[in-house]
Amino acid sequence: GVIVAINRSTQARTLSIPLDGYIPNGKVFKAIYGVGNSTGANITVASGALQVALQPLSGLLLATGSTDLNPTAAPKNLKVTSEGNGTVALSWSAVSGASGYNVYRSVVAGGGYVKVNSSPLSGTTFNDSGLENARSYFYVVKALDSAGNESAASNEVVGLPHLTIDWANLQWPPTLSYTLNTANRTDNVYGQVYIAGVTNASGATPSLMAQLGYGPSGSNPAGNSAWQWVDASFNGDAGNNDEFVASLQPEQAGSYDYAYRYSTNGGKDWIYADLDGIANGYSAAQAGKLTVSSSGDTAAPSTPANLHTLSASPAGIQLAWNASTDNAAVYGYEVLRSSSSGGPYTRVALVTSGTEYNDTTVTEGATYFYVVRAVDTSFNRSGNSNQVSATAQLRTITLNITVTVPATTDATARTVTIAGFLDRLDGGYPQWDPTAVSLTRVDATHWRITFTGKESTQIEYKYALSSWDYVEKDGTCGEIGNRQLTLSYGSNGTQNVNDTVENWRNVAPCGN
Missing domain, CATH: 2.60.40.10 (Immunoglobulins)
Structure with a gap:
């Protein structure tokens, strides 16, 4: 490997040359030729960089001699073997010729990786700890050879550390009765959760989610789209348990089951809890029983019109x-x-x-x-x-512009033109060219033009007589700012604009 380091400054400088991914740490570069610097010094790559001190207006040629820069193959079959409280365990297949491995982690998929092991791993497993529960972490592994070269990354895997629920239930009540009414909900329903060494602490357990749901009588709620769920709120500590509370608002009369469900990994997986807890699994026989009655009003409202x-x-x-x-x-x-x-x-x-x-x-x-x-x-x-x-895309507007011009306009024998950010409209118009876009004469004091463009497009423009020497002026022959317009669809996609030009430059009463 060869590096040319140059300092063009009139001050001494130390260059930090990044080599991570190109030259392994521990590789030694020797200064073999210098301008304004002494030669013969050995500089070692450390922390993925080479630190080179240079005198003002000087340079160095550094070389390693023959260097092995060929890494091993990338590791294969990286997988998550377990997820626990703040932990993710990984394993992968061994790579021929590898002397060690590095594990990289990111909180986003596909990049942003940071090495998590402090020294190369000799084995093909790794347990990452100290992680935030219910947050996804993305991993790749790279192999190292005896020369320190690092391979390409393995396949990426995602791990989701989380707490493990030891016990949970639908606490109370075992039955509910409700009459259909948009103003009221059912009585409150309570559920409790126990996680060893966690829920005994005061306050809500971070990353623990709870929902109350109801569905067809006798059905299993797991993966059942007929069940409807609402988020439950932390209600307080109940001994060593966390207690949650929620209520329901059914919309059809009938008989239903209700239950709680809990998650510690952001809703990826749920544990369903009935009245006698989760130890023996979920049973419809142990679900809460909900009876929903009609209010007596069975008349439907009228159908909405004119959508x-x-x-x-x-x-x-x-x-x-x-x-x-x-x-x-x-x-x-x-x-x-x-x-x-x-x-x-x-x-x-x-x-x-x-x-x-x-x-x-x-x-x-x-x-x-x-x-x-x-x-x-x-x-x-x-x-x-x-x-x-x-x-879901912007609609096309038909823009009709009519401009009222001074009565002296015809005597100039010039054409009324419009210039501005017309390139934002359909038709490939140029920007700010007073010679390019002509209006059509209607009569001695009116000219007209039609454009099309997308709704919400904003343009700025001015009128002229085919030249900036004849640009529009105000009533006292003063300069005016750009006209501004935003295309609006309105009720039918046609927008009509009426403008007035009071005077022209170089046309009486205005001079230049």
Whole structure:
């Protein structure tokens, strides 16, 4: 390896030359030729860099001689073997010719790795500790040969350290009764969790999540989309346990089971708990029993009318509709969305104030189909409204500009032009060229032009008579600022703009 180090400063400098990933630590460079510096010194690569001291306006040629820079193959089959309280255990296959291994960790996938072992590992396992529970960590391993060369990275794996729940339950009550009403919820439901050496401490346990849910009577909640879940709040310490509390708001009459579930890894995995705890697994026979009764009001509200799109862009699709009526009261509106015309639809929002909704959970360029239905205070639902579709991209605007000009304009025998940031519009117009974009004469005092462009586009512009020598002026022949305009879709995608030019430069009454 050869390095040329040059100091162009009039002051002495020490250069730190990064070599990590190129030349291994411990490799010695010798100064074999110098300008303004002595030769013969040996400098060793340390901490991934070479520190070279240079005199003012000087240079050094450093060389290692023959150097082995060929690493071994990258390790294979890296995998997570266990995850525990603040720990992740790893293993990988041995690499032929490797004298050791380095383990690298990152909190993001694909890069940002930091070496976590202080010295090369001789084996093919590693236990990483001191980690934050319920946070993902990404790992790769690299092999080292006897010359200190480091291989390419292994496959990447992700580990999720977490606590282990020793016991949990649905604490109380064993039964619930509820009458459908948007103003009320069920009575509170409690659940408790025990984690050895953790929940006995005062306060909520970090990374411990709890949810209360209900679903069809006799069913298993694990992976069951028919069950609906709400987050539970920490209610306090109950002996050595953490206690949680939540309530439910069912929307249909019937008989249901309810239970608690708990997670210590951010919801990746859940433990389902019934009344007699988790020791013998979940049993529908030990689930809480919920009876939901009708309020007596079975009349649905009227169907929302005139669903329409107010705007559509990558930032969101905004909808509006006409209000519904009900024999009691309208509680709100469910906004349903599909990727296909006619459904099936999925509820994306419940709007309880107003008759508009902005759907920001959209993908640029994708087309969505929407319907809306009304919900009353007894959770009776209307039929679906008319369907509308919208694409999450900016819509095209037709921009009609009419400008009123001085009566002296025709006498100049010049054409009215417009110049500005017209390149932001459709059509490939140039920027600020007073000769390029002409308006069409309507009569002696009116000229017109039509553009198209995307909604929300902002432009600046001025009028001229085919030259900056004849640019528009104000009523006292003073300079004016750039006109500014933002394209707006409005109700039909057509925007009409009416401007007035009071005077022209070099046209009476204005001079130059």
